[in-house]
Amino acid sequence: MEARSPGSSSARRSSASGAGSRASDRRSRRRVCRSRPDVGLERADVAVVGGGPAGATAAALLARAGLDVVCFERERFPRFHVGESLLPASTPLFDRVGVGPRLAAAGFLRKYGAAFFDEGESREVILNFRAGPTWADHAYNVPRAEFDRLLLDHAVKEGARVLEGAEVRDVRIQADGVRLGVAVDGEGPRPVEARFLVDASGRDALLASRLGRREPMPGLGRAALFAHYAGGHRWEGRMEGHIRVYLFRDGWFWWIPFAGDVTSVGCVLHRRAVRRGPSLETLFEDAVAACPAVARCLAGARRVAGVWSAANFSYRAEPVIADRFVALGDAVTFVDPIFSTGVYVAMQSAELAVPAIVEGFRRGEFRAARFDDYRRRVAVGTGLFFEFIDRYYDPAFLDIFFAPAPPAALKDAVTTVFAGGGFLERPLWLRLRLAAVRLGVRCVRWRRRWAGLPVDSRLRW
Ligand SMILES: Cc1cc2nc3c(=O)[nH]c(=O)nc-3n(C[C@H](O)[C@H](O)[C@H](O)COP(=O)(O)OP(=O)(O)OC[C@H]3O[C@@H](n4cnc5c(N)ncnc54)[C@H](O)[C@@H]3O)c2cc1C
Incomplete structure (x- = not known):
């Protein structure tokens, strides 16, 4: 001692x-x-x-x-703190930490899935979480305060x-x-x-x-702008709490509905879209205007606090x-x-x-x-997340991800990673499916090259 x-x-x-x-x-x-x-x-x-x-x-x-x-x-x-949408793998962790019942009783909106939209290509995909060995079928959207x-x-x-x-x-x-x-x-x-x-x-x-x-980290995390709105668009039923992600020319938007009427809306901008000079409010309004799907969802909504920002966060x-x-x-x-x-x-x-x-x-x-x-x-654990974060800016992966009828095994692997499964354990079935995703991305990249389509990460566009 x-x-x-x-x-x-x-x-x-x-x-x-x-x-x-x-x-x-x-x-x-x-x-x-x-x-x-x-x-x-x-x-x-x-x-x-x-x-x-x-x-x-x-x-x-x-x-x-x-x-x-x-x-x-x-x-x-x-x-206040940014970071309001949680992962299904957190839910059993809350129980182990001892806060599960208090969180369940706190009235936070349950999140059963995620919806992704690609403005430029007019494509979308909706994922619904399924419970697995170390994750639940839902998470929460939480005002961090x-x-x-x-x-x-x-x-x-x-x-x-x-x-x-x-x-x-x-x-x-x-x-x-x-x-x-x-x-x-x-x-x-x-x-x-x-x-x-x-x-x-x-x-x-x-x-x-x-x-x-x-x-x-080069290329990533240059700037994010975010705000809370009352009266934004809502889905009903189990999809009310789905996080929505809108890809657009200058980056992507998140849409995180809370219980009640308030929604967190934020955008992460690509390096080339970051401008100095205008106020945060103006920059944010310009970004909303550049993403018509988000602008439509905010029609008639009212910002309930200032616009916050984060920079150089990677x-x-x-x-x-x-x-x-x-x-x-x-x-x-x-x-x-x-x-x-x-x-x-x-x-x-x-x-x-x-x-x-x-x-x-x-x-x-x-x-x-x-x-x-x-x-x-x-x-x-973080390595797998980072791999998929990187892939999300990869046009070849997006072709598979947004495919109208992707192979079930691929969809399952992606949903599992997005739920936080694979951080603690990676069972054989998951490893095989991840290998299939990697192989699929390589094939699509080759096909895109052959067709003369861009293959570079969107971060470099
Ligand atoms: C734009 C953006 C969007 C995000 N969205 C999400 C999301 O939707 N979901 C998600 O899960 N994550 C999200 N995140 C990430 C999330 O915000 C963080 O990963 C998470 O808060 C990390 O928790 P932490 O406890 O490590 O750090 P923090 O939550 O940052 O807590 C650190 C604490 O340390 C305190 N502190 C710092 N320095 C000192 C000091 N010297 N002395 C005493 N106290 C100190 C701070 O005040 C702070 O309260 C997002 C991040 C960004 C940048």
């Missing part, structure tokens, strides 16, 4: 002999959190930076395992201490522990010591930005793991929102990392090698 000071949180807890006393320990910490969350902040077993889906999930699961967890969140919740609040509250219920309005400004990972400088409500940084650091700071990728690398960050450290979710990488993978990857990466961290505490040893399997599983 590592040498520890007698006043440390773990040393205090080690006097607790059984599960009952650990639970009462957690309850008393929870009371501290509700009344004066900054009390006793100076030390923790695990410091989690960021209270988004990745950080809240990690904090909840680590606290449930009996560790003393403190989670620092820069903002005060509820706060409410969803993230619910997840972070759950972390507190599990016994984590959560401090909002607390920005981690300085990080040092040393042989004997982690030292942070945390600015609470804009005041000068206060020192915090922990034995382990979880970076769930999202696109800020705190540790990589300060001590490593955060590399943009990158890979390093390191993902180190001694006493793991990064989760967007702090590892983010590529493109086309298939709504972000929140699932954030929460799933947290669930995958937690057992290795807990085992590290059991053994008192936190070498990077302990987290290598975590890094590998996240790389394999």
